[in-house]
Amino acid sequence: MITVRAPATSANLGSGFDTFGAALARPADVVTVEKAETTSIEVTGVGAQYIPEDPEKNTVGAVVEALDAPAEIHIDKGVRPASGLGSSAASAAAAAVGLNELYDRGHSREELVPIAAKGEAVVSGVAHADNVAPAIVGGFTVTTPTGTHGVDTGVPLVACLPDVAVSTRDARRVVPETASMEDVVETVGNAATLTIGMCRSDPALVGEGMDDPVVTPERARLITGYDDVREAAFEAGAAGVTVSGAGPTVLAVCEEPRRRHIAAAMVDAFANAGVESRAYQTRIGRGATVL
Ligand SMILES: Nc1ncnc2c1ncn2[C@@H]1O[C@H](COP(=O)(O)OP(=O)(O)OP(=O)(O)O)[C@@H](O)[C@H]1O
Numbered sequence: 256m257i258t259v260r261a262p263a264t265s266a267n268l269g270s271g272f273d274t275f276g277a278a279l280a281r282p283a284d285v286v287t288v289e290k291a292e293t294t295s296i297e298v299t300g301v302g303a304q305y306i307p308e309d310p311e312k313n314t315v316g317a318v319v320e321a322l323d324a325p326a327e328i329h330i331d332k333g334v335r336p337a338s339g340l341g342s343s344a345a346s347a348a349a350a351a352v353g354l355n356e357l358y359d360r361g362h363s364r365e366e367l368v369p370i371a372a373k374g375e376a377v378v379s380g381v382a383h384a385d386n387v388a389p390a391i392v393g394g395f396t397v398t399t400p401t402g403t404h405g406v407d408t409g410v411p412l413v414a415c416l417p418d419v420a421v422s423t424r425d426a427r428r429v430v431p432e433t434a435s436m437e438d439v440v441e442t443v444g445n446a447a448t449l450t451i452g453m454c455r456s457d458p459a460l461v462g463e464g465m466d467d468p469v470v471t472p473e474r475a476r477l478i479t480g481y482d483d484v485r486e487a488a489f490e491a492g493a494a495g496v497t498v499s500g501a502g503p504t505v506l507a508v509c510e511e512p513r514r515r516h517i518a519a520a521m522v523d524a525f526a527n528a529g530v531e532s533r534a535y536q537t538r539i540g541r542g543a544t545v546l
C-alpha cells in the first residue's frame with residue numbers, strides 16, 4: 256500500500272494560459288493505492304459528494320488505465336472540486352505517482368505529467384497539463400506539448416476560494432477564439448516578466464507579469480465580486496492578482512508580511528458582494544510526496 260500527498264495548484268497565473276502552473280503548499284489531496292484485481296475508488300473529504308467513484312468518470316480512473324495498474328484507491332479530498340485550485344489534477348497526480356511506484360513502472364516525474372493529464376480530459380474534455388505538472392514536480396512550471404520545465408521557489412500567495420462552483424468545462428467556453436497582435440505582444444511581455452520573477456523569487460516581478468488582456472477578463476465575469484476583490488487585494492498590498500485556473504478562486508501574489516492583511520481584505524470584499532469565501536495563506540511549494 257502506498258500513500259501520496261499531492262498539492263492544490265494554480266494554473267495560468269494570468270499571462271500563461273494553459274502553460275503556467277504553480278504548486279501550493281496547501282491544501283492537498285491524499286491518495287492511497289493498493290494492488291487489486293479490479294479497480295475501485297472511494298472518495299472522502301471536501302466536496303466528496305460531488306465526485307464520482309466510477310473509474311470511468313474519476314480522473315484517477317484514466318491514470319489507472321494509462322499505467323495498466325488496477326488498484327483499490329482511496330482519495331481523501333483536501334482540494335474542493337470546481338475550485339480553480341486543480342482539484343481534479345491533485346487526485347490524478349497523486350495516483351500517477353503512487354501507481355507508478357506500486358507497480359514499479361519506472362517513469363520519471365516528468366514522464367508522469369502527460370499520463371496524469373489524461374484524467375483532465377475526463378472532466379474538461381481537454382488533456383491540459385498545467386495543473387498536473389506542478390502537482391507532480393512542484394514549484395513553478397511551464398508546460399508545453401514538448402514537455403515540462405520547472406523552477407523551485409517559495410513565492411508567497413493568497414488563494415481566496417468563494418463559496419460558488421465554476422467548472423473548467425464551462426469556463427473554457429468563454430475563452431476567446433482569437434486575440435489581437437497588440438494583446439499577444441502584451442501577454443508575451445508579461446509572461447516573460449513573470450518567469451524571470453519566479454526564477455528570482457521576486458513577488459513584485461511575478462505580480463507585474465500576471466496581467467492578461469485576453470482570457471482573464473472573460474473568466475472574471477463568471478466570478479461575483481471579482482473586481483472588488485481584486486481592488487481590495489491591491490489596496491492591502493498585493494503585487495499581482497488574477498483568476499486561479501478556471502476560477503472561481505482569486506489568486507494574489509505578495510510579500511510575506513502582507514499575506515494576512517490581503518487574505519482578510521479579499522474575504523471582506525467577497526462578503527460585501529454577498530459571497531462567503533475562505534482564504535488560504537500559502538506559498539509556492541513542493542510537488543507530490545510519498546508519505
Ligand atoms: N478525483 C477527482 N477530484 C476532483 N474532481 C473530480 C475528480 N474526478 C472527477 N472530478 C470531477 O471534476 C470536476 C472538477 O474539476 P474541475 O477541473 O472543473 O475543477 P478544478 O480541478 O477544481 O479546477 P481547475 O482545473 O480550474 O483548477 C467535478 O465535476 C468533479 O466531479
Ligand SMILES: N[C@@H](CCO)C(=O)O
Binds near residue numbers: 266274341385386427
Ligand atoms: N488552463 C486550464 C486550467 C484549468 O484548471 C484553464 O484555464 O482552462
